[in-house]
Amino acid sequence: MATEAFAAADESFGTMDTPPLTLKTINPKVLACEYAVRGPIVARAQALQQRLSADPSSLPFDEIVYCNIGNPQALYQQPITFFREVVALADHPALLQLPEIEKFFSADAIGRVKRILQKIPANTTGAYSHSQGHMVCREDIAAGIQKRDGYPCNPDDIYITNGASPSVHNILKLLIRGKMDGVMVPIPQYPLYSASIALQGGTLVPYYLDESHGWGLEISELEKQLKAARNSGIAVRALVVINPGNPTGQVLSEENKEEVVKFCKRENLLLIADEVYQENIYCEGKKFTSFKKIVRDLGFKDSDFTLVSLHSSSKGFYGECGRRGGYMEACGFDPLVKDQLYKMASVDLCSNVPGQILMSVIMNPPQKGDSSHPLFAKERETILSSLKRRAKMIVRGLNGLEGVTCNDAEGAMYVFPQIRLSEKAKKAAADAGVKADSFYCSKLLDSTGVVVVPGSGFGQVPGTYHYRCTILPGEEKMPAVIAKIGEFHRKFMDEYRD
Amino acid sequence: MASGDEKVFHPSKLNENVKKTQYAVRGELYLRAQELLSQGKEIIFTNVGNPHALGQKPLTFSRQVMALVQAPFLIEDQNVRLLFPPDAIARAKQYLSSMPGGIGAYSDSRGIPLIRKQVAEFVERRDGYPSNPENIFLTDGASKGVSQVLQSVIRNEHDGVMVPVPQYPLYSATIQLFGGQLVPYYLQEESGWSLDIDEVQRQYDAARGNGVNVRALVFINPGNPTGQCLSEANLRSLINFAVRNRIVLLADEVYQENIYQDERPFVSARKVMMDMGPPVSTSLELISFHTVSKGPIGECGQRGGYMEFTNIHPETVDQLYKVASISLSPNVGGQVMMGLMVSPPKPGDYSYARYVAEKKEIIDSLRARARIMTDGFNRCKNVTCNFTEGAMYSFPNIHLPKRAIEAAQKAGKAPDVFYCLRLLEETGISTVPGSGFGQKPGTFHLRTTILPPLEKMAGVMATFQKFNDSFMAQYADSPGYGSSQGWSRL
Numbered sequence: 009m010a011t012e013a014f015a016a017a018d019e020s021f022g023t024m025d026t027p028p029l030t031l032k033t034i035n036p037k038v039l040a041c042e043y044a045v046r047g048p049i050v051a052r053a054q055a056l057q058q059r060l061s062a063d064p065s066s067l068p069f070d071e072i073v074y075c076n077i078g079n080p081q082a083l084y085q086q087p088i089t090f091f092r093e094v095v096a097l098a099d100h101p102a103l104l105q106l107p108e109i110e111k112f113f114s115a116d117a118i119g120r121v122k123r124i125l126q127k128i129p130a131n132t133t134g135a136y137s138h139s140q141g142h143m144v145c146r147e148d149i150a151a152g153i154q155k156r157d158g159y160p161c162n163p164d165d166i167y168i169t170n171g172a173s174p175s176v177h178n179i180l181k182l183l184i185r186g187k188m189d190g191v192m193v194p195i196p197q198y199p200l201y202s203a204s205i206a207l208q209g210g211t212l213v214p215y216y217l218d219e220s221h222g223w224g225l226e227i228s229e230l231e232k233q234l235k236a237a238r239n240s241g242i243a244v245r246a247l248v249v250i251n252p253g254n255p256t257g258q259v260l261s262e263e264n265k266e267e268v269v270k271f272c273k274r275e276n277l278l279l280i281a282d283e284v285y286q287e288n289i290y291c292e293g294k295k296f297t298s299f300k301k302i303v304r305d306l307g308f309k310d311s312d313f314t315l316v317s318l319h320s321s322s323k324g325f326y327g328e329c330g331r332r333g334g335y336m337e338a339c340g341f342d343p344l345v346k347d348q349l350y351k352m353a354s355v356d357l358c359s360n361v362p363g364q365i366l367m368s369v370i371m372n373p374p375q376k377g378d379s380s381h382p383l384f385a386k387e388r389e390t391i392l393s394s395l396k397r398r399a400k401m402i403v404r405g406l407n408g409l410e411g412v413t414c415n416d417a418e419g420a421m422y423v424f425p426q427i428r429l430s431e432k433a434k435k436a437a438a439d440a441g442v443k444a445d446s447f448y449c450s451k452l453l454d455s456t457g458v459v460v461v462p463g464s465g466f467g468q469v470p471g472t473y474h475y476r477c478t479i480l481p482g483e484e485k486m487p488a489v490i491a492k493i494g495e496f497h498r499k500f501m502d503e504y505r506d
Numbered sequence: 507m508a509s510g511d512e513k514v515f516h517p518s519k520l521n522e523n524v525k526k527t528q529y530a531v532r533g534e535l536y537l538r539a540q541e542l543l544s545q546g547k548e549i550i551f552t553n554v555g556n557p558h559a560l561g562q563k564p565l566t567f568s569r570q571v572m573a574l575v576q577a578p579f580l581i582e583d584q585n586v587r588l589l590f591p592p593d594a595i596a597r598a599k600q601y602l603s604s605m606p607g608g609i610g611a612y613s614d615s616r617g618i619p620l621i622r623k624q625v626a627e628f629v630e631r632r633d634g635y636p637s638n639p640e641n642i643f644l645t646d647g648a649s650k651g652v653s654q655v656l657q658s659v660i661r662n663e664h665d666g667v668m669v670p671v672p673q674y675p676l677y678s679a680t681i682q683l684f685g686g687q688l689v690p691y692y693l694q695e696e697s698g699w700s701l702d703i704d705e706v707q708r709q710y711d712a713a714r715g716n717g718v719n720v721r722a723l724v725f726i727n728p729g730n731p732t733g734q735c736l737s738e739a740n741l742r743s744l745i746n747f748a749v750r751n752r753i754v755l756l757a758d759e760v761y762q763e764n765i766y767q768d769e770r771p772f773v774s775a776r777k778v779m780m781d782m783g784p785p786v787s788t789s790l791e792l793i794s795f796h797t798v799s800k801g802p803i804g805e806c807g808q809r810g811g812y813m814e815f816t817n818i819h820p821e822t823v824d825q826l827y828k829v830a831s832i833s834l835s836p837n838v839g840g841q842v843m844m845g846l847m848v849s850p851p852k853p854g855d856y857s858y859a860r861y862v863a864e865k866k867e868i869i870d871s872l873r874a875r876a877r878i879m880t881d882g883f884n885r886c887k888n889v890t891c892n893f894t895e896g897a898m899y900s901f902p903n904i905h906l907p908k909r910a911i912e913a914a915q916k917a918g919k920a921p922d923v924f925y926c927l928r929l930l931e932e933t934g935i936s937t938v939p940g941s942g943f944g945q946k947p948g949t950f951h952l953r954t955t956i957l958p959p960l961e962k963m964a965g966v967m968a969t970f971q972k973f974n975d976s977f978m979a980q981y982a983d984s985p986g987y988g989s990s991q992g993w994s995r996l
Contacts, residue, residue: 097577200832357806
């Protein structure tokens with residue numbers, strides 16, 4: 009009856025002293041979601057940064073080193089010249105009229121921009137585009153996917169978004185009807201997935217990666233978790249796989265990927281393949297193969313298998329995080345579902361156009377024979393080989409520490425070492441009211457200025473502790489960073505020895 | 507378990523709120539226009555406030571700075587002064603030094619501190635009251651900020667948000683996506699789309715009587731699609747209403763630089779609130795939205811926006827920060843564009859004269875087009891149109907004869923959709939039917955932008971009139987039916 013609802017309504021109004029938009033009265037799903045990558049430890053780091061700016065000698069270190077987030081250019085990784093030429097020119101095409109322009113920009117970049125702008129309505133980046141992204145950009149992305157995989161790609165299956173993250177939100181929003189819908193997510197995982205599932209009011213169904221076997225993905229574990237979820241009344245709708253893994257860095261083998269595809273087919277699950285680190289592979293003998301290729305190699309067509317593949321401009325060797333470029337390829341979708349995806353994209357009108365252009369150039373880069381190729385290839389090789397060296401350096405350094413084991417970073421941008429904490433340390437953490445890995449990470453920050461993210465932010469087997477650290481500090485800086493972490497660790501272990 | 511033949515992502519197994527959501531601006535009419543375009547037909551797109559797509563030029567200074575920020579190697583070249591003026595180079599250097607790692611790095615999830623500060627300074631200059639950068643979040647367009655706020659406000663299906671009718675359907679779509687209830691308050695077409703606070707109160711009371719917890723009220727000033735500019739008295743009454751009923755006021759002010767009359771210049775909700783002094787100025791919970799997509803800068807494709815929190819509980823701001831952080835950061839190019847909009851060339855700067863001239867040309871042209879369009883619609887049979895006082899749209903009232911309504915029903919279309927589809931097929935003019943924005947039942951409108959180039963405007967209006975008058979003749983109830991004066995105003 010109206011009066012009961014009215015009474016309930018009154019409760020939210022509070023007294024005149026209680027503003028209506030407080031923690032008590034905002035959407036509980038917003039309250040419930042968490043995102044540790046920019047969580048409390050980062051807030052603490054920013055406060056310390058302020059102290060350092062005010063008084064450089066006030067702390068036992070002279071700079072904050074942000075190893076909490078895969079943000080390469082913030083740590084001075086250089087952008088790829090060709091990509092910057094194209095977006096700069098596309099945003100200021102008046103430059104193309106100037107005769108001196110060829111002193112400043114490569115002929116390839118000029119040609120590319122002219123071609124792209126010609127195919128964009130009104131030839132400008134200042135207008136809203138088609139809600140899935142400009143057709144010329146989607147065609148270039150589709151061509152790049154086709155070249156990579158050897159299978160056709162339809163530009164209508166491409167949705168360009170501000171980074172890959174909005175695509176994840178859109179798919180999960182569309183998929184999750186309520187708490188009874190479950191999405192399988194690897195543990196440890198990139199917490200976009202847990203946060204997004206919480207925001208949509210769904211259920212996260214974890215499957216544990218096997219740390220003792222290089223963070224391997226076991227089908228038996230998938231089957232076990234799926235069965236348990238179904239037994240408790242959850243309709244499991246999708247499986248998320250992050251390959252290469254974040255935070256774990258493992259690169260799945262072909263056989264593993266085939267098993268995953270067959271599992272999804274058997275159990276009628278949507279496969280969400282987060283492949284944003286596809287160009288960050290450091291392990292000899294392993295290469296990236298897309299899930300799309302595996303699906304097609306197994307003989308599954310659009311009518312047989314539903315797959316979402318995600319990519320981004322933020323990672324790889326280009327690291328253009330700030331540009332917010334990304335896309336999802338949605339294969340095998342019912343046309344009525346695609347209509348819904350389009351509709352959702354249209355409410356925000358479109359993603360940023362320079363990001364669309366950037367993503368299309370990433371998928372269609374300079375080729376051998378192009379005049380800009382030598383510089384492009386050199387820049388790419390410099391960055392990737394350095395990432396590879398740094399990955400090895402930090403894994404080696406961490407494995408040398410007491411009680412620390414660290415799997416190889418086969419790909420992506422992170423290491424995820426396991427730390428074994430004494431009872432004394434655990435007790436100190438509990439007394440301080442924080443999780444044991446958060447306790448360790450806070451102390452690491454306070455004594456060295458190095459910012460990492462506690463493993464609890466990603467999920468881990470209960471009773472184990474980890475943290476995620478990027479491999480991104482510059483190569484000249486890396487030995488010092490590793491040394492600082494090591495020195496802190498030894499002191500910590502001594503201080504809290506049982 | 508679903509059978510192997512049935513897709514897991516089946517239309518019958520989708521989030522219900524998504525299925526119910528509508529966004530007409532890129533809905534049926536637009537999709538049909540795209541189809542015709544791909545068949546080679548010439549289409550005049552007037553469905554979206556997308557200035558650059560219709561030939562409005564970008565402001566030169568903004569694009570110069572953007573190019574330099576994206577390609578910093580240009581600044582290192584000693585010949586850069588051949589291509590760029592000194593103040594553009596200086597501003598690019600300033601922005602680059604404010605972002606460690608340059609435009610390619612994720613920024614703070616709330617935006618680059620320097621640019622948030624520039625926004626605060628802009629607000630202070632505009633309103634005469636201090637503004638705190640800590641209460642300003644930059645977003646990927648204003649739409650993103652609206653979405654994040656509504657997500658936090660709407661807890662369940664009993665929560666309601668008051669929205670003007672007609673409205674910009676971002677609000678109806680987003681409220682539906684988050685499973686809340688839209689509580690409409692009708693603007694008064696017969697008095698220039700004015701806002702009547704008694705109507706607001708009536709709707710509020712009715713909603714509460716139905717068990718709806720009204721949490722927030724949105725107003726759009728200048729209005730979209732209606733273009734009306736609110737008076738200070740209007741804003742005061744809205745503010746008092748919000749304070750009295752303890753609801754959050756959401757001020758969509760994205761068209762604040764698109765003003766085409768002098769009687770009611772733009773005044774921000776924040777200024778009016780501050781002018782009212784305590785207790786109102788310390789208790790009203792206000793969130794204000796702005797964008798780079800409109801105004802003379804018109805940079806829709808860059809996706810730059812901001813929201814400013816006034817008297818919002820700090821813990822709530824923290825939660826909004828948390829939600830923003832999940833998407834890491836707004837795109838940095840859009841942030842730079844926002845900085846350039848709120849902090850343009852100043853008197854004495856090298857680029858100032860050009861900036862002023864470019865801006866004036868755009869606004870003068872928009873003002874002229876607003877007039878031409880309004881007058882053009884009012885010349886048509888059975889069409890009445892309020893003047894576009896601000897924003898970018900014209901929202902004429904199409905008084906459809908009974909036979910046209912019947913024909914629409916027979917075709918299975920809403921009457922205004924039927925009219926707009928015919929208009930599109932016969933003339934290539936792509937509009938958005940009024941039903942996409944909401945309208946008083948029994949009335950029909952369409953929204954068109956005032957953006958077709960000035961030199962094309964007379965031709966567009968003539969084409970429209972030819973179509974309309976022959977449509978009206980075709981569906982006339984009796985011979986010689988209906989001049990535009992034949993309908994009494996409601």
